[in-house]
Amino acid sequence: PKEESPNSDDKNELRSPICCIMGHVDTGKTKLLDYIRGTNVQEGEACGITQQIGVTYFPAENIRERTRELKADAKLNVPGLLVIDTPGHESFTNLRSRGSGLCEIAILVVDIMHGLEPQTIESLNLLKMRNTDFIVALNKVDRLYGWKTCRNAPIAKAMKQQSKQVQMLFNDRLIQIITQFKEQGLNTELYYKNKDRGDTFNIVPTSAISGEGIPDILLLLVQWTQKTMIERLTFSKEVECTVLEVKVIEGHGTTIDVVLVNGVLHEGDQIVVCGLQGPIVTTIRSLLTPHPMKELRVKGTYLHHKEIKAAQGIKIIAQGLEHAIAGTSLYVVGPDDDLEDVKNKTMEDMKSVMSRIDKS
Ligand code: GDP
Numbered sequence: 001p002k003e004e005s006p007n008s009d010d011k012n013e014l015r016s017p018i019c020c021i022m023g024h025v026d027t028g029k030t031k032l033l034d035y036i037r038g039t040n041v042q043e044g045e046a047c048g049i050t051q052q053i054g055v056t057y058f059p060a061e062n063i064r065e066r067t068r069e070l071k072a073d074a075k076l077n078v079p080g081l082l083v084i085d086t087p088g089h090e091s092f093t094n095l096r097s098r099g100s101g102l103c104e105i106a107i108l109v110v111d112i113m114h115g116l117e118p119q120t121i122e123s124l125n126l127l128k129m130r131n132t133d134f135i136v137a138l139n140k141v142d143r144l145y146g147w148k149t150c151r152n153a154p155i156a157k158a159m160k161q162q163s164k165q166v167q168m169l170f171n172d173r174l175i176q177i178i179t180q181f182k183e184q185g186l187n188t189e190l191y192y193k194n195k196d197r198g199d200t201f202n203i204v205p206t207s208a209i210s211g212e213g214i215p216d217i218l219l220l221l222v223q224w225t226q227k228t229m230i231e232r233l234t235f236s237k238e239v240e241c242t243v244l245e246v247k248v249i250e251g252h253g254t255t256i257d258v259v260l261v262n263g264v265l266h267e268g269d270q271i272v273v274c275g276l277q278g279p280i281v282t283t284i285r286s287l288l289t290p291h292p293m294k295e296l297r298v299k300g301t302y303l304h305h306k307e308i309k310a311a312q313g314i315k316i317i318a319q320g321l322e323h324a325i326a327g328t329s330l331y332v333v334g335p336d337d338d339l340e341d342v343k344n345k346t347m348e349d350m351k352s353v354m355s356r357i358d359k360s
Contacts, residue, residue, distance in 0.1 A: 032137060032139060110136055113140060115180050140208070145165075148163070148166070154213070155204065240262040243258050260309075260314055262310045263310055267307070272346045275320075287316060288303065289314060
C-alpha cells in the first residue's frame with residue numbers, strides 16, 4: 001500500500017475546478033490565456049505557476065494576489081484553477097464528449113466589435129448540450145474608440161475612467177450582444193449587475209492587451225465554481241483521469257499527457273490505458289510537470305513528482321505507451337482491484353472512442 005497525501009482523507013477538501021476556453025477564431029482565446037499567464041512571469045515562480053501540457057495551473061494564492069483590488073476579503077476554498085487551453089484540439093472532441101465531462105466551467109470568448117459569430121453559436125450549442133456552465137469574456141474592450149487604458153484594473157473601475165462617449169459605445173455593444181444571446185435562448189448580463197445568477201449567464205468585459213477585467217474573470221471563475229459546484233469539486237481518492245495527448249519526447253520515448261480530474265497518482269502506480277491493440281497495462285515511471293514559465297522553453301526539462309493530487313495536468317512516462325489513444329480514460333489498479341476488471345472497463349471506453357473514429 002502506498003502512502004496517502006497528508007490531507008487526502010479530509011472529507012471537505014476541494015480540488016481545483018477545471019476550465020476551458022471556447023469561442024470563434026480571432027476573438028482572443030490565445031491572447032487572453034497568454035495575458036493571464038504572461039503577467040505572472042515575474043512573480044510567477046514565487047507563486048508557483050506552472051504551464052502544464054496545454055493545461056495551466058493557477059494556485060489560489062496567485063489568484064488572491066491578482067484580485068486583491070477587486071475584493072480584499074475574497075475567500076478561496078479551492079487550491080487553485082486549472083485551465084485547459086487546447087480547445088481546438090482533435091482529441092478534445094472525444095475528451096469533451098465523455099459522459100463525466102471534464103470541465104466544470106467554460107470561458108466563452110466574444111469579440112465586442114463582432115458580437116456572436118458562427119463558432120460562438122457552435123460553442124454555445126455544445127455547452128447547452130453538455131449542460132456546462134460558462135462565463136462570457138466580452139473581449140477587446142480596448143478597441144472601443146477612445147478607450148483609456150487602465151492596466152489590469154477591475155472592469156467596473158476601468159469603466160468609470162472612460163468618457164461618456166466610450167461608456168455609451170460600450171453600452172450599445174453590450175445591449176446588442178445581450179440581444180444576440182437572447183436570440184439563442186440565453187439570458188446574459190454584465191456580471192456586476194447580474195442579480196439572477198441562477199438563470200442568467202455572466203458577462204465580463206476584458207482586454208487581453210491591457211488586462212482590464214482580468215482580475216474579475218479570475219475571481220468569478222473561482223468563486224462561482226466553489227459556490228455552485230461543491231459536491232462536484234469535493235476531492236475524492238477515486239482516480240478520474242483522461243488522456244489528453246500521446247507524444248514522443250526525446251529521451252523519454254512515448255509519453256502521455258493527462259488531466260487528473262480527481263484522486264492522486266503516484267510514481268510506481270500500476271495503470272491501464274486504452275491502446276490500439278487492446279488495454280495497455282504498465283507502471284508509472286515518472287510523473288512530470290514542466291518547470292515554471294521561465295524554463296518552459298528549455299527543451300526536455302521537467303519537474304519530477306513522487307505523487308500528484310488532482311486537479312492537475314501531468315506528463316506520464318511509462319513503458320509501452322506507443323499505441324495509447326487520446327481521449328480515453330486512464331485507470332489505476334488499486335490493491336483491491338482485479339486487473340481483468342480494470343482492463344474490461346478500459347475496453348468499454350475504447351469501443352466508444354473507436355466507433356467515433358470509424359465514423360469520421
Ligand atoms: P484566437 O483565434 O481566439 O486564439 O485569437 P487570438 O488570441 O489569436 O487573437 C486574434 C487577434 O486579436 C490577435 O491579433 C490578437 O493580438 C488580437 N487580440 C486578442 N485579444 C485582444 C484584445 O483584447 N484587444 C485587442 N485590441 N486585440 C486583441
